[in-house]
Amino acid sequence: xxxxxxxxxxNDKLEQAIRKMEDLLKSAYNxxxxxxxxxxxxxxxxxxxxxxxxxxxRLEKIYQVIQETKQSFEQPLNYIIAMERQEWAxxxxxxxxxxxxxxxxRFGEILNKLTIQxxxxxxxxxxxxYFGLYKFVGVLxxxxxxxxxxxxxxxxxxxxxxxxxxxxYIPWKPIQELIGLDYGIITMGLRYAVAIILxxxxxxxxxxxxxxxxxxxxxxxxxxxxxxxxxxxxxxxxIPMTLGFGCGTMATMVSRTLxxxxxxxxxxxxxxxxxxxxxxxxxIMSLLSGYPAAMLIWIILMxxxxxLIGYLTAKVVPGDQTNFYMEVxxxxxxxxxxxxxxxxxxxxWYFVEILPLFLLGSVIIWVGNMTGLFQKLLxxxxxxxxxxxxxxxxxxxxxxxxxxxxYGAAGLYDLQSAGLLSPRQLVVAAATLTLxxxxxxxxxxxxxxxGWKMALGMVAIIFPFAFIVGILLNALLNMLGVLA
Amino acid sequence: MKNAIISAFSKSFSKNRKTNAAGCHxxxxxxxxxxxxxxxxxxxxxxxxxxxxxxxxxxxxxxxYPGTTVEVSKGKGRIGNTIYGxxxxxxxxSMMPIxxxxxxxxxxxLEEKPDVVLHVxxxxxxxxxxxxxxxxxxxxxxxxxxxxxxxxxxxxxxKIDTDELERMLGIPVVATVAALNKGMDKLRERIIKHxxxxx
Numbered sequence: 001x002x003x004x005x006x007x008x009x010x011n012d013k014l015e016q017a018i019r020k021m022e023d024l025l026k027s028a029y030n031x032x033x034x035x036x037x038x039x040x041x042x043x044x045x046x047x048x049x050x051x052x053x054x055x056x057x058r059l060e061k062i063y064q065v066i067q068e069t070k071q072s073f074e075q076p077l078n079y080i081i082a083m084e085r086q087e088w089a090x091x092x093x094x095x096x097x098x099x100x101x102x103x104x105x106r107f108g109e110i111l112n113k114l115t116i117q118x119x120x121x122x123x124x125x126x127x128x129x130y131f132g133l134y135k136f137v138g139v140l141x142x143x144x145x146x147x148x149x150x151x152x153x154x155x156x157x158x159x160x161x162x163x164x165x166x167x168x169y170i171p172w173k174p175i176q177e178l179i180g181l182d183y184g185i186i187t188m189g190l191r192y193a194v195a196i197i198l199x200x201x202x203x204x205x206x207x208x209x210x211x212x213x214x215x216x217x218x219x220x221x222x223x224x225x226x227x228x229x230x231x232x233x234x235x236x237x238x239i240p241m242t243l244g245f246g247c248g249t250m251a252t253m254v255s256r257t258l259x260x261x262x263x264x265x266x267x268x269x270x271x272x273x274x275x276x277x278x279x280x281x282x283x284i285m286s287l288l289s290g291y292p293a294a295m296l297i298w299i300i301l302m303x304x305x306x307x308l309i310g311y312l313t314a315k316v317v318p319g320d321q322t323n324f325y326m327e328v329x330x331x332x333x334x335x336x337x338x339x340x341x342x343x344x345x346x347x348x349w350y351f352v353e354i355l356p357l358f359l360l361g362s363v364i365i366w367v368g369n370m371t372g373l374f375q376k377l378l379x380x381x382x383x384x385x386x387x388x389x390x391x392x393x394x395x396x397x398x399x400x401x402x403x404x405x406x407y408g409a410a411g412l413y414d415l416q417s418a419g420l421l422s423p424r425q426l427v428v429a430a431a432t433l434t435l436x437x438x439x440x441x442x443x444x445x446x447x448x449x450x451g452w453k454m455a456l457g458m459v460a461i462i463f464p465f466a467f468i469v470g471i472l473l474n475a476l477l478n479m480l481g482v483l484a
Numbered sequence: 485m486k487n488a489i490i491s492a493f494s495k496s497f498s499k500n501r502k503t504n505a506a507g508c509h510x511x512x513x514x515x516x517x518x519x520x521x522x523x524x525x526x527x528x529x530x531x532x533x534x535x536x537x538x539x540x541x542x543x544x545x546x547x548x549y550p551g552t553t554v555e556v557s558k559g560k561g562r563i564g565n566t567i568y569g570x571x572x573x574x575x576x577x578s579m580m581p582i583x584x585x586x587x588x589x590x591x592x593x594l595e596e597k598p599d600v601v602l603h604v605x606x607x608x609x610x611x612x613x614x615x616x617x618x619x620x621x622x623x624x625x626x627x628x629x630x631x632x633x634x635x636x637x638x639x640x641x642x643k644i645d646t647d648e649l650e651r652m653l654g655i656p657v658v659a660t661v662a663a664l665n666k667g668m669d670k671l672r673e674r675i676i677k678h679x680x681x682x683x
Contacts, residue, residue, distance in 0.1 A: 004653065004654045005653050005654055006654050008622075029594075030593075030594055030596075030597055031593065031594060031623040031624055032622060032623050034624070035579065035622045035623035035624065038579075038619075038622065039580065044580055046581075046590075050594075078580065082578075082615070085614075085615035085618050085619070086615055088614075088615075088618065089611055089613075089614035089615050089618070090611060092614055092649070092652055092653070093610055093611040093614065095648065095652060096610075096644055096645045096646075096648045096649040096652065097610060097611075097642055097643065097644050097645075098642075098643040098645075099642055099643075100641035256584050256585055257583060257584075257585055258583070259582060259583050329529050330608075330636055338663075341543055345543060
């Protein structure tokens with residue numbers, strides 16, 4: 001019957017070539033020889049490789065068939081094959097589909113257009129950022145919820161209780177400090193993880209799940225494709241980039257979906273350098289929310305660095321631009337169960353990953369304090385901090401920001417609560433910490449995806465770059481007399 | 485509302501799920517080496533992971549944008565009296581891969597011998613997706629065509645005669661709205677009926 005898959009044939013010349021090819025393929029394959037033949041005719045390199053290994057000297061004849069067939073057509077073979085398949089698909093579709101235009105959703109279409117066109121799309125993006133990120137994650141999550149968990153629960157009840165307990169029952173000062181007091185496993189490690197970072201990433205994952213399930217991200221990709229082209233990325237890179245605001249580690253992995261190696265390198269680098277992860281972002285937002293000017297400076301600086309470095313990297317890494325093509329899924333109302341399931345599973349993943357690291361973090365500080373190593377390391381960092389006019393206490397945040405980005409941010413949060421930082425110092429510290437090396441997990445993922453050399457090279461650039469930007473920013477603000 | 489929350493909780497904390505230490509995109513991993521295999525194949529964002537979740541009772545991350553699944557998930561699911569190994573793959577547009585994650589899927593097709601291939605497509609884009617069905621068939625794979633998100637196709641005013649499509653193609657065709665559990669029983673029936681008998 002017409003249309004039956006069983007009866008589908010390409011044009012005679014191609015079919016002849018396929019038959020010749022099938023005869024030449026003597027060894028066994030997991031898929032049909034017909035498909036292998038078709039892939040060979042389209043010069044699929046992996047298949048050519050595989051067949052070359054299996055067929056030995058017959059490979060020469062196979063190349064001969066490919067050449068002959070190519071010469072007998074004007075267009076490339078993969079084009080001809082794709083066209084004939086598509087024509088068949090069209091014939092089948094015509095027979096089974098009745099299109100009735102009345103049913104299309106008007107509202108959805110209007111909303112779709114509004115999100116893609118720059119004139120309306122950019123205001124919509126700003127609204128999403130303002131309400132989704134700033135209000136929901138920054139003010140509600142990092143502000144109110146953290147205030148309650150951290151300020152009331154830990155500082156009000158848990159920490160005093162633990163401190164009293166250890167000082168009353170444990171006679172040795174070192175052990176007291178391991179569990180409680182300033183850097184204790186419970187009073188610092190657990191508090192950072194449970195009361196500061198978890199609520200922030202939880203709020204972020206929740207809003208992010210809603211945004212991703214609504215189908216907004218591919219539209220955002222279309223909207224900023226042109227801007228991204230300038231920095232050597234296609235709009236497709238929007239997805240790993242926005243995921244980076246959730247977690248740089250996961251985003252680095254997703255950069256795999258980009259088409260060229262060049263794009264993957266640029267994306268990995270920008271993710272490591274400029275994109276703050278949700279924990280960092282939330283903490284920074286709540287730190288700076290009291291000073292709109294500081295917040296603005298931070299945003300503009302990050303944007304500038306992002307564009308500048310993207311532009312430079314695109315110049316340095318050779319390669320062609322890719323054409324942007326992306327499936328744009330329909331706008332959908334997110335399903336509550338999926339949003340919640342996804343948020344919980346991500347929070348669970350995150351928590352399982354950070355809790356041991358945070359606890360270990362306080363143990364390491366404890367060891368460092370005991371042995372005096374930590375003080376030496378801090379002394380090493382402090383001169384650089386002096387150039388940035390930062391108080392010596394921030395050294396901790398930097399040393400531990402290397403360990404975990406979010407850890408460093410949480411440390412800043414502590415300093416701010418203690419009133420140790422002026423607005424200018426806050427913005428300089430926040431900017432430097434954002435640019436500063438990716439956390440250990442992200443670095444590991446960079447090695448896995450891009451290789452040792454590339455990952456180390458990136459870190460070698462990022463490290464001094466972050467401090468230089470911090471020093472320059474401080475000097476500039478000083479000169480202009482902004483944010484005294 | 486309440487049910488949704490409860491089911492979300494139970495999904496997210498179900499024992500079957502393992503979280504991938506490398507990323508928050510949960511990937512499921514169970515050994516399925518000796519079981520008859522069902523492989524889910526299709527372009528990105530057509531609902532392969534939703535169907536995977538329904539068939540295995542596990543949870544892998546589902547989103548409304550292409551490319552959520554970048555690694556292969558494997559899980560077990562009972563269909564009829566047989567326990568199958570079910571494999572969720574990253575999206576793929578044709579048998580000729582362009583990106584790394586497409587390559588992952590093709591290698592899987594070349595290495596594994598699936599007993600059933602579910603070619604999951606977005607019913608709205610039937611016309612653009614049929615060429616891939618053709619390629620899977622040409623490759624000699626036991627294909628069942630799954631027209632997913634039928635509700636959205638209907639909303640766009642598309643009427644698809646699936647019986648006629650099945651007759652025309654000569655392979656099983658099932659219409660589903662996997663997210664709402666519609667058509668999933670029929671899909672299971674077809675898998676039982678048309679899957680290669682377990683060796």
